[in-house]
Amino acid sequence: MAAPTAVTNLQNQWYNTLAAAVGGNANFQIVQPNNPVSGMSTDDQVWQYFNNLPPASLNNNLTLSGGNQFFANYTGVLSQLVSNALTNFQSVLGSYYPLWQRYLASVTPLPPLNQLPNVFYTWAMVNAPTVAGPGRSSLAAALLDPIFAAQTMALNTGSFVNNTPNFTQGVAALIQQVANGGSVPAINFDSATASSNVTSTWAQGNSGIFFGIFGQGDQTTSQLTQMFASDRVTATISFQKLITFVSDPPGPPNGWYSSSALGQAHSASGGGAPWRSGAMPSWQSTFGPSGNMRYFLSSLVVADGISATITSYANYSSAQQTQITQNSSYGFWPFYWGSGSSTYTNSVSFNANSNLTYTMTSQAGNPLIIGAFVLPASQYLGGNAEMASFVMLR
Numbered sequence: 001m002a003a004p005t006a007v008t009n010l011q012n013q014w015y016n017t018l019a020a021a022v023g024g025n026a027n028f029q030i031v032q033p034n035n036p037v038s039g040m041s042t043d044d045q046v047w048q049y050f051n052n053l054p055p056a057s058l059n060n061n062l063t064l065s066g067g068n069q070f071f072a073n074y075t076g077v078l079s080q081l082v083s084n085a086l087t088n089f090q091s092v093l094g095s096y097y098p099l100w101q102r103y104l105a106s107v108t109p110l111p112p113l114n115q116l117p118n119v120f121y122t123w124a125m126v127n128a129p130t131v132a133g134p135g136r137s138s139l140a141a142a143l144l145d146p147i148f149a150a151q152t153m154a155l156n157t158g159s160f161v162n163n164t165p166n167f168t169q170g171v172a173a174l175i176q177q178v179a180n181g182g183s184v185p186a187i188n189f190d191s192a193t194a195s196s197n198v199t200s201t202w203a204q205g206n207s208g209i210f211f212g213i214f215g216q217g218d219q220t221t222s223q224l225t226q227m228f229a230s231d232r233v234t235a236t237i238s239f240q241k242l243i244t245f246v247s248d249p250p251g252p253p254n255g256w257y258s259s260s261a262l263g264q265a266h267s268a269s270g271g272g273a274p275w276r277s278g279a280m281p282s283w284q285s286t287f288g289p290s291g292n293m294r295y296f297l298s299s300l301v302v303a304d305g306i307s308a309t310i311t312s313y314a315n316y317s318s319a320q321q322t323q324i325t326q327n328s329s330y331g332f333w334p335f336y337w338g339s340g341s342s343t344y345t346n347s348v349s350f351n352a353n354s355n356l357t358y359t360m361t362s363q364a365g366n367p368l369i370i371g372a373f374v375l376p377a378s379q380y381l382g383g384n385a386e387m388a389s390f391v392m393l394r
Contacts, residue, residue, distance in 0.1 A: 006229040008207055013194035014334050015058045015207075021187045022242065022301050022371065027202045029372045030059045031300070032210055033336040036343065036366040043170030044161040046300075046369075050247050051165050054295050054374050057208025058198060068292040070249065071165040074257065077265050077286055077293070078151050080279035085142035086151065092138040096128040100135075103127070110156035112253030113143050147274055150261030153252060165256065167247040174245050178304045178367045181241035189235040202374065211336055214327045224320060228333070228356075231314035235334070240305025240364050244373065246298070263381040287377055296380040301371035305364035308335065312356040321350050332358050337368060 019028040037046060053068040054060050060067070090097045103123055104110070111119045117140040124132035142148045159166040199205040212225030249257035264274055271283045286293045310332065316324065328348045331337050337344055343363040350356055362368065 007212065007225060009196040010191055010229040010233060011059065011210055012196040012198045012207055013191055014189060015198060015201075016195050017187060017189045018334075018371065021184060024301065024371070024373055027298075027374050028301070029054055029057070029203075029374050030210075030334075031369055031371050032059060032061045033331060034368045034370055036337065036362065036368050037171060037174060037302075038343070038366050039171070039175060041171045042161060043166070044164035046170055046174055046245075046247065047161070047164045047167045049300055049369060049372065050167045050249070050297055052297065053293060054297050054372065055208060056203045056295060057206045058201060058203050059208040059210045060372070061209050061211065070296070071256070073281070073286070073292050074262065075154050076281050077262065078147070078154055080276050080281060081147050081151075081261065081265055081274045082276050083142075083145055083148040083151065083274070085145035085148040089135070089138045089142045089148070092134050093128070093131055096124070096131055096135075099127060100124075104152075105155055109158040109254070110153070113149055113153065114253060116143065116152070146258055146260040146264065149252070150258035153258060154256055156254065156256045159250075166250060168250050169245070169247040173247075174302065174367065175365075177243050177245060178241050178302055179365075181243035181302075181304070184239050184242045187235070187237040189233070189237070191233040211331075211333070213324075213333050214330050214336075224323065227314050227316070227320075228312050231312065233310065233312050235308060235310045237306070237308040239303040241367070242301070242303050245300045245302050247300075259381050266377050266381050293377060295374050295376055297372050298375045298380060299373045300369050301373070302367045303370050304362075304367040306335070306360070306362045306368060308360045310334075310356075310358045310360075312358075314356070315354040316350065316356060317354070321354070321356075324348060324356065328358065332360065335360065335368065335370065337362065 015028075015030055018030065022028065031049065035045070048062075051070045052060075052062060053070055053073065055067065093100060100120065100123065107119075117136045120139050121132050121136040124135055128135070143152070157165070198207065212222050213228045214224075249255065251257055251259065265283070266287055268275055268283060269287075271279070275283055281292075285291055288294075325348050328346060332346065337360065343366040344360070346358065346360040348356065348358050
C-alpha cells in the first residue's frame with residue numbers, strides 16, 4: 001500500500017467509526033483542529049464555525065483550508081439581487097437617498113425593520129422635510145419585499161464580535177447544553193478491521209485535507225505520519241457528554257440574515273430574476289457545482305470529558321521516539337488538542353517492541369468541537385417563514 005493511500009485510508013476509517021458513533025453517517029463532517037471551549041472563551045470562537053461554509057469533504061480543517069465565509073458571501077449575493085421596492089424608494093427620495101444611506105449605516109444597533117419607517121420620518125423632518133411623509137410610506141411598503149428588507153438588515157453588524165458575525169447562541173448556551181448532555185458508549189477503533197469505504201458518503205468520498213500524526217505538519221513529521229498510518233492503529237475513546245449544538249444566523253427583526261431572500265436567490269436556478277443581468281457573484285458561482293454557498297454548517301458535534309488511548313503498532317526508532325515525545329504537546333491524531341491547557345493531560349510511552357501508546361484526558365467542563373452536520377443549500381434555506389412576523393405586523 002502506497003504511503004499517501006495509507007494516510008487517507010486511516011482517516012477514512014476514523015471518519016466511518018466516528019460518524020457511526022455520533023449518528024451522523026448521512027451528513028457528518030470531521031472538524032479539525034479541535035479547540036476546547038471554556039467559560040473564558042468568547043462567542044466569536046463558536047460563531048466562527050457557523051460562519052465558515054463547509055467544503056464538500058469529509059474533513060474540514062479550518063487551519064489549512066480557510067474556507068468560504070457565510071456573511072461575506074451572503075452580502076455578496078444580496079448586492080447582485082434586484083429589488084423593485086428599492087428603485088421606488090430611491091425615486092421618492094431622489095438626491096436625499098445617499099444621505100439617508102450614510103445615516104442608516106451609522107446607526108448602531110440597527111432599529112427593527114418595523115420601526116424603520118418612523119426612524120426615517122424623524123430623520124427626514126430635520127434633513128429632508130419635503131420627502132418625510134412620502135418617504136415613510138414608500139419605505140414601509142418597500143420593507144414588505146424580502147430582498148429590500150434583507151439588504152437593509154445586512155447593515156445590522158453591531159453585535160459582531162472581533163469582526164465575526166453573531167449567531168443566535170454562543171459560548172454560554174453551548175456550555176449549559178453540554179452539561180445536560182448524555183454520554184455515549186466507548187468508541188473502539190481498529191484499523192485492521194474498520195472500513196475505509198467512503199464512496200457512498202454525502203461528500204462522495206472526498207476526504208479533504210487534514211493534519212498527520214501531530215497538530216502541526218512539516219516534512220519530517222509527515223514521514224512519521226506515513227509510518228504511523230501504514231501499520232495497525234487502535235484507539236479506545238470515551239466521552240462523558242456529547243451534544244449537537246445549533247446556532248442559526250439571526251433573522252428579523254434584529255438580525256442580519258433573511259433566509260427568504262437567500263431562498264429566492266437559490267430558487268432562481270441558473271439565474272434570472274431576482275438576479276441582476278450579468279451578476280457577479282452569479283447563481284452559478286454561488287449555488288452551482290463549484291459554488292461557494294453549496295453547503296451550510298447546520299450544527300456542531302461537541303464532546304466533553306474525553307479520554308482516549310491510541311496505540312500504534314509500528315516500530316519506532318530511538319530518534320523517532322524522541323521526536324514523537326517532543327512534538328506530542330502540539331496535539332496528536334485524531335483530535336489534535338494541544339497540551340497548553342491545565343485542563344488537558346497527555347502522555348507518550350513505548351513498549352519493548354517500540355510500539356507507541358498515546359493517552360489524552362480532558363477535564364469535564366472544557367467541551368471540544370469534534371465535528372459538524374452539513375446540509376446542502378436546498379435543505380438549509382427556509383423559504384419565506386423568516387419574514388412572516390414582520391409582514392403580519394405591516
